[in-house]
Every structure is written in C-alpha cells, then in structure tokens.
Amino acid sequence: MKKLFFLVLAINTLATVAQDAKPKAVSMEFYGFVRFETYFDSYKGLNAANENFFIVPLYAGTDVNGKHINQTPTYNFSSMATRVGVRISGPEILNAKTTANIETDFAGDLGANPAMFRVRQANAVFSWTTSSLLIGQTWHPFWSGKVFPTVGGLNTGSPFQPFNRSPQIRLDYKLHPKFMVSGALVSEFQYKSYGFSKIDSMYPKAMSYADKSDLFNRHAAIPEMVANLELNSKGFTIGAGASLKFIKPTLYTVGMAPGKDVNKYVSGELLRSVSFVGYSQYAKNKLVVRAKAVLGQNMTHLNIPGGYGVKTLDPSTGAMTYTPYNSFTSFVNAVYGSKYQAGIFAGYMQNLGTKEALHNFGTAGSPSAVTLGMIPNVASVARVAPSFALNISKLRLVLEYELTQATFGTGTIDTMDGLYQSSVDVTNHRGNLMMMYSF
Structure with missing residues (x-):
C-alpha cells in the first residue's frame, strides 16, 4: 500500500511537471502608471474628480458689488x-483569437466619492481575419479609437472631444485592409443622461427634481445604436459616425386640470436624439495633427453641454413631449516631437438651440420653460491650451496652460429656441503640471 501511494504521488508529480512544460493557453501583461498633477485655477467651474477634470468655468451669479461669486483662485495636488x-x-x-482587458483607477464616483476604485475597461475581444467582436466596457465609438487629443489635463479635450466609456457590444469588419466599418449597441454607466427623478405637479418649480442617471436610457429599453466607418492610408486616418439614442425622461406625470384631483399618469413618451461625428488625423515622423467635429442632440452622456426641454404639455394629465438641444463641438490638436514635445489644442463648442419651440409655462411677457441637461444655458465655450512635455524613458512631465472661456445665457429665455436674450462671459486660466511614471 505504501509503494502504491508513492507511485501515485510520483505519477501526479510528473504529470504536473509535464503540464507546466506545455505552452500556457493564457498569458497576462500588467501595465499602468503613477500620475501626479498640480494645478491652479482662477475661476471655479463645472468639473469632476475634485476639479482634476475641468470642463468649463461655471457662472454662479454676482454679489451685491457685482463681483463674480465663482471668480476665486483654487489649487490642488x-x-x-x-x-x-x-x-x-x-x-x-x-x-x-481571444484577448481581454481589465483596467481601473482611483477616480471612483466622480461626483460623490472620487477617491475610490472604478472600472475603466472590462472587455473581451474575439478576432477573426477580417472582423472582431468586442463585448464589455470600453470607449464610446465617438471617442474614435486613436483620434483623440494629446494634452496635459485629465479632461483630454472635453467638452470638445466626446468623453465616455460604456458597456457595449461592437462588431468591426474590414471591407478592405485599409477600410473598416463598425456597428455598436451601447448602454450608459458612468456617463449618463438627465431626466426627472420626481414630479410633484406640472409647474416649473415642482419639476426641478432633475437627476443624472443611466435609468433614463434603460427605461427606454433601447440601447444607443452607433455606426462608424474609418479609412487608414499612408499616415492618414479619416472617419465618420452616426448615433441614435432614446431616453424616457420620466415614468409618470401629474394631472393639474382645474377642479380635479391631482393624479399620477404613466408616461411612455421617449426622447429621440441623433448625432454625427467626423474626424481626421495625419501622423508622420514626429508630427501628429488631429481634428474632429461633432453635431448632435442631447449629448450629455458624451460630456458635451446641452440637453432637452419640454415641448408640449397636456394640463389634464401632465403628458409631455420633448425637444432636444442641438450642439456643435470641434477641436484641432497638433503635437510635434518625441523626447521634447510641443503641443497646441484649440476647441470650440456652440449651443444651437432646441430643435423645436419649448412649451411656455409662463406668460407672453414673462416666459418660462423647463429644460434639463448639462448646463443647457451655456451659449458657447472656447479653449486654447499650449503645452510642453519632456519624455525620459518611463517618465513623462507636462507643463500646460489652459484658457477656457464660456458664454452663459442670462435673463429671459426665448421659448422659440431655448436660448437667452442676454449673456455673460466667464474665463478660467489653468496652469497644470503633470508627472506620469509608466510601468
């Protein structure tokens, strides 16, 4: 019995050694970086991750002496x-061929608790000769693969560059070695749409419970549908895409007809939004030049200002229809160098107003409207950001100056297009020093 025991043990040991000698079916490569940055702002703004991710300077009114409340210096490490x-x-x-990617950082819940782990990437890819299937979370198709700006700030050109990572199913197919078409079904996760979390009555003040949630897209029961095409040839990349998205802004409305009891009514109304993107890139030797433009509706999930408003209202049931804001955003980015690298970024965003007229909750002399979204009262945003980088082995140092100017609508809203009759300009000057050690 003892000999049999040692014989079984020896066979098991040899089998284990033989298995270890075979090529492993799965291999893993760890990567990442330690990133530290310090920055100074002259004007507080709409931001995320403890102001690391600066979007636009945010107008919050003035004090009794006419001084801007948000015009205060701030810094952070x-x-x-x-x-x-x-x-x-x-x-x-x-x-x-099968591959997978899992990636995380410490930016967590960007609003409530940024200093915690969050999922950035979590996907599996199945690759054939002329096609590939991605399942999981990765960059939104409007991110456009490798055509995104090289800057020093964490915002990566937002809000001029679409910024979104979401769970999706994406199929890429090569019609030609240089020409690819893609189709994707995309849901929302960390980057979300806006809607009503609560409605007490159909009056503007009682409809102010606006919230940002992935539920508004999920309740529509239709994922975002995105199609792209891209051509790559001799250092040039040219691409275009289109998106169709639906949300359900509320599950119910409240009747407010005079003389009747206040009752809730189930709402099945959806908001449809269409968006388009076009981009190009030229890369040769030490020079990279990129450009991108996006024209679309209700693109808050892409971190682009805008949203939508109430178009019609049935007083008896509170039933609403909606109309989206149209937004245009674009950027140009050029970078030259390898060890010593100089770059320039310029972006512009314009609020083009609502597709159709808004419902007037007020009077002809004092109009009032209900709008939801990411600062839908911003009229335009512009940015210029020169930078200089030093790259030594695994170390990257970037010094960047970022000037962002925003024009906000104030005063009376024009219900014909959702824009405002007067405006105020605000400007932020950001100095940013970033160190990144890659591994």
Missing part, C-alpha cells in the same frame, strides 16, 4: 488618476 490594468491573451475559441 492629486494622484487619483493613477491607473493599473491587465491585458490577457487567451486560447483560440470559435477560430478566433
């Missing part, structure tokens, strides 16, 4: 953009 990830290469499945 931060390492929360530090990142770690793993790339996984797996066995062949269904004649496809």
Whole structure:
C-alpha cells in the first residue's frame, strides 16, 4: 500500500511537471502608471474628480458689488488618476483569437466619492481575419479609437472631444485592409443622461427634481445604436459616425386640470436624439495633427453641454413631449516631437438651440420653460491650451496652460429656441503640471 501511494504521488508529480512544460493557453501583461498633477485655477467651474477634470468655468451669479461669486483662485495636488490594468491573451475559441482587458483607477464616483476604485475597461475581444467582436466596457465609438487629443489635463479635450466609456457590444469588419466599418449597441454607466427623478405637479418649480442617471436610457429599453466607418492610408486616418439614442425622461406625470384631483399618469413618451461625428488625423515622423467635429442632440452622456426641454404639455394629465438641444463641438490638436514635445489644442463648442419651440409655462411677457441637461444655458465655450512635455524613458512631465472661456445665457429665455436674450462671459486660466511614471 505504501509503494502504491508513492507511485501515485510520483505519477501526479510528473504529470504536473509535464503540464507546466506545455505552452500556457493564457498569458497576462500588467501595465499602468503613477500620475501626479498640480494645478491652479482662477475661476471655479463645472468639473469632476475634485476639479482634476475641468470642463468649463461655471457662472454662479454676482454679489451685491457685482463681483463674480465663482471668480476665486483654487489649487490642488492629486494622484487619483493613477491607473493599473491587465491585458490577457487567451486560447483560440470559435477560430478566433481571444484577448481581454481589465483596467481601473482611483477616480471612483466622480461626483460623490472620487477617491475610490472604478472600472475603466472590462472587455473581451474575439478576432477573426477580417472582423472582431468586442463585448464589455470600453470607449464610446465617438471617442474614435486613436483620434483623440494629446494634452496635459485629465479632461483630454472635453467638452470638445466626446468623453465616455460604456458597456457595449461592437462588431468591426474590414471591407478592405485599409477600410473598416463598425456597428455598436451601447448602454450608459458612468456617463449618463438627465431626466426627472420626481414630479410633484406640472409647474416649473415642482419639476426641478432633475437627476443624472443611466435609468433614463434603460427605461427606454433601447440601447444607443452607433455606426462608424474609418479609412487608414499612408499616415492618414479619416472617419465618420452616426448615433441614435432614446431616453424616457420620466415614468409618470401629474394631472393639474382645474377642479380635479391631482393624479399620477404613466408616461411612455421617449426622447429621440441623433448625432454625427467626423474626424481626421495625419501622423508622420514626429508630427501628429488631429481634428474632429461633432453635431448632435442631447449629448450629455458624451460630456458635451446641452440637453432637452419640454415641448408640449397636456394640463389634464401632465403628458409631455420633448425637444432636444442641438450642439456643435470641434477641436484641432497638433503635437510635434518625441523626447521634447510641443503641443497646441484649440476647441470650440456652440449651443444651437432646441430643435423645436419649448412649451411656455409662463406668460407672453414673462416666459418660462423647463429644460434639463448639462448646463443647457451655456451659449458657447472656447479653449486654447499650449503645452510642453519632456519624455525620459518611463517618465513623462507636462507643463500646460489652459484658457477656457464660456458664454452663459442670462435673463429671459426665448421659448422659440431655448436660448437667452442676454449673456455673460466667464474665463478660467489653468496652469497644470503633470508627472506620469509608466510601468
């Protein structure tokens, strides 16, 4: 019995050694970086991650002496953009090469609790000769692969560059070695649409319970549908895409007909939004030049200002229809160098107003409207950001000056297009120093 025991143990040991000698079906590569940045702002703004991710200077009115309340200097030291990830290469499945990517950082809940882990990437890719299927969370198709700006700030050109990572199912197909078409079904996760979290009655003040949530897209029961095409040839990249998105802004409305009891009514009304993107890039030797433009509706989930408003209202049931704001945003980015690298970024965003007229909750002399979204009262935003970078082995140092100017609508709203009759300009000057050690 003792000899049999040692014989079984020896066979098991040899089998284990033999298995270890075979090529492993799965391999993993860890990567990431430690990122530290310090920055100074002259005007508080709409931001995320403890102001690391600066979007636009935010007008909050003036005091009795006419001084802007948000025009106050602020600074920060931060390492929360530090990142770690793993790339996984797996066995062949269904004649496809398989890979996966899991990536996280410390930016957590960008609003409530940024200093915690969050999922950035979590996806698996099945690759065949002329096609690939991605399932999981990654960049939104409007991010446009490699065509995004090289800047020093964590905002990566937002709000001029679409910024969104979401769970999706995406199919890429090569019609030609240089020409690819893509189709994707995309849901919302960390970057969300706006809607009503609560309605007490159908009056503007009672409809102010606006919230940002992925539920408004999920309640529509239709994922965002995105189609793209891209051509790559001799250093040039040219691409275009289109998106169709639906949200359900509320599950119910409240009747307010005179002389009747206040009752809730189920709402099935959806808001449809259409958006388009076009982009190009030229890369040769040490020079990279990129440009992108986006024209679309209700693109708050892409971190682009805008939203929508109430178009019609039935007083008896509170039933509403909606109309989206149209927005145009664009940027140009040029970078030259390798060890010593100089860059320039310029972006412009314009609020083009609502597609159709808004419902007037007030009077002809004192109009009032209900609008939801990401600062839908902003009229335009412009930015210029020169930068200089030093790259030594795994170390990258970037010094950047970022000037962002925003024009906000004030006073009386024009219900014909959702824009305002007067405006005020606000400007932020940001100085940013970033250090990144990659591994």
